[in-house]
Amino acid sequence: MGWAVIRWLVVVLLVAACGVPAVDPAYQGRGRITFVDSHDLSSSGPIKQRVEAWNARASSVEQVTYLPMPTPTDDYRAQLMARAGDLAGRRGADARAQCYDVVTLDVVWTAAFAQANYLARLPEPEIGPARFLPAAVESARVGETLWAVPWRADAGVLYYRADLLAAEGASPPTSWDQLERQAATIAPKYGIAGYVGQLGQYEGLTVNVLEAVWGHGGDAADFGGPGARAGVGRLANGVKQGWIPQEALRYDEAASLKEFLEGRALFLRTWPYARAELAASPLSGKFGMAPLPGPAALGGWNLAVSRCSAHQATAREFIRFLTGAESQEALLTQAGYPPTLVSLYEEPSLQAPLPHLVVLEAAVRSARNRPRTAHYDDVTRVVQRAVHHVLRNPESLDAELRRLAEDVARASAGR
Numbered sequence: 001m002g003w004a005v006i007r008w009l010v011v012v013l014l015v016a017a018c019g020v021p022a023v024d025p026a027y028q029g030r031g032r033i034t035f036v037d038s039h040d041l042s043s044s045g046p047i048k049q050r051v052e053a054w055n056a057r058a059s060s061v062e063q064v065t066y067l068p069m070p071t072p073t074d075d076y077r078a079q080l081m082a083r084a085g086d087l088a089g090r091r092g093a094d095a096r097a098q099c100y101d102v103v104t105l106d107v108v109w110t111a112a113f114a115q116a117n118y119l120a121r122l123p124e125p126e127i128g129p130a131r132f133l134p135a136a137v138e139s140a141r142v143g144e145t146l147w148a149v150p151w152r153a154d155a156g157v158l159y160y161r162a163d164l165l166a167a168e169g170a171s172p173p174t175s176w177d178q179l180e181r182q183a184a185t186i187a188p189k190y191g192i193a194g195y196v197g198q199l200g201q202y203e204g205l206t207v208n209v210l211e212a213v214w215g216h217g218g219d220a221a222d223f224g225g226p227g228a229r230a231g232v233g234r235l236a237n238g239v240k241q242g243w244i245p246q247e248a249l250r251y252d253e254a255a256s257l258k259e260f261l262e263g264r265a266l267f268l269r270t271w272p273y274a275r276a277e278l279a280a281s282p283l284s285g286k287f288g289m290a291p292l293p294g295p296a297a298l299g300g301w302n303l304a305v306s307r308c309s310a311h312q313a314t315a316r317e318f319i320r321f322l323t324g325a326e327s328q329e330a331l332l333t334q335a336g337y338p339p340t341l342v343s344l345y346e347e348p349s350l351q352a353p354l355p356h357l358v359v360l361e362a363a364v365r366s367a368r369n370r371p372r373t374a375h376y377d378d379v380t381r382v383v384q385r386a387v388h389h390v391l392r393n394p395e396s397l398d399a400e401l402r403r404l405a406e407d408v409a410r411a412s413a414g415r
């Protein structure tokens with residue numbers, strides 16, 4: 001058998017094994033593309049505006065169709081996975097037409113999507129990953145391979161009622177002990193809840209719990225240890241003692257923001273986008289934004305090219321446009337989305353009008369990644385189930401955490 005035949009056979013086998021090979025010249029072209037993103041949390045619709053800006057400049061053959069998908073993050077993931085799974089291994093015009101060319105991925109999904117063969121590899125020299133926040137780039141890599149480009153960074157921050165803390169002669173808390181004390185003593189004087197976050201049983205809960213665990217010296221790899229016990233115990237006691245309201249066990253981002261924005265809570269843990277919403281509300285001038293009392297979780301969204309995309313050259317160029325300085329600056333100034341480009345934090349023309357940029361920079365630079373594993377979905381599911389049970393039944397803390405430590409080890413290993 002000649003070399004040409006062997007090469008041809010290898011290509012055929014690769015195509016058969018994974019549908020479309022990682023770099024296939026037939027898929028590198030230019031043309032119309034679709035772009036899906038989890039539904040824009042900000043009310044000003046800045047993402048749609050970015051797509052419009054691209055379409056106004058691009059040629060008629062490289063127009064982008066924007067498809068906003070439902071929030072919260074778990075529903076969006078399920079829809080993306082289902083579509084990619086349907087198309088995996090299918091070629092032809094029909095499959096290409098159904099392909100979502102550019103997808104935004106939550107920072108915790110890269111490994112699972114890459115391992116399932118849904119993404120196209122990205123050429124590093126073209127992307128220049130050194131320009132982006134290191135932890136965000138880390139979230140977009142698996143081993144040496146870059147599968148996505150960091151776009152919107154996110155990190156947990158603490159919003160507080162500056163007016164009420166000032167009236168009590170208090171400063172924003174810098175430790176969990178202080179936060180608990182203020183939430184338990186100041187909030188009741190004003191007839192409001194002490195602390196709300198995202199404690200519904202979904203991805204937001206994993207984020208809130210990891211931050212509490214890290215803030216007490218623990219880690220996701222050691223749910224049986226004292227740090228995890230103290231962190232989860234803090235939240236469970238909060239619910240039991242009442243400085244965290246029972247209703248918070250159903251809150252996601254939107255519900256928790258509503259409570260704070262309508263003046264019913266002293267503290268809110270959420271993401272930076274909320275600042276712009278609060279500044280445009282009656283609470284304007286009465287709230288502040290501070291770092292969390294412990295390490296924040298890195299959240300955020302990276303942009304990836306689907307392997308099924310027939311127009312990957314356009315897809316990559318569109319990603320370079322969205323992740324470029326002009327787009328990131330627009331998202332920051334219009335909606336408060338923290339940039340992933342390091343240079344923007346150092347930009348004097350942004351620092352002057354946005355004095356909170358330093359808080360954002362400190363939060364995203366020190367934020368920690370959630371466990372990076374292709375089995376993240378299973379890991380987060382066991383965490384959510386166990387912790388939500390503890391928050392409803394605080395007496396089950398020790399037994400649940402012992403079991404959770406084993407479940408996390410099993411899920412991380414894909415068993």
Ligand code: GLC
Nearest residue numbers: 073106107154203204299300
């Ligand atoms: C935000 C974060 C994302 C996180 C999600 C949890 O969208 O950017 O990383 O997983 O919230 O609800």
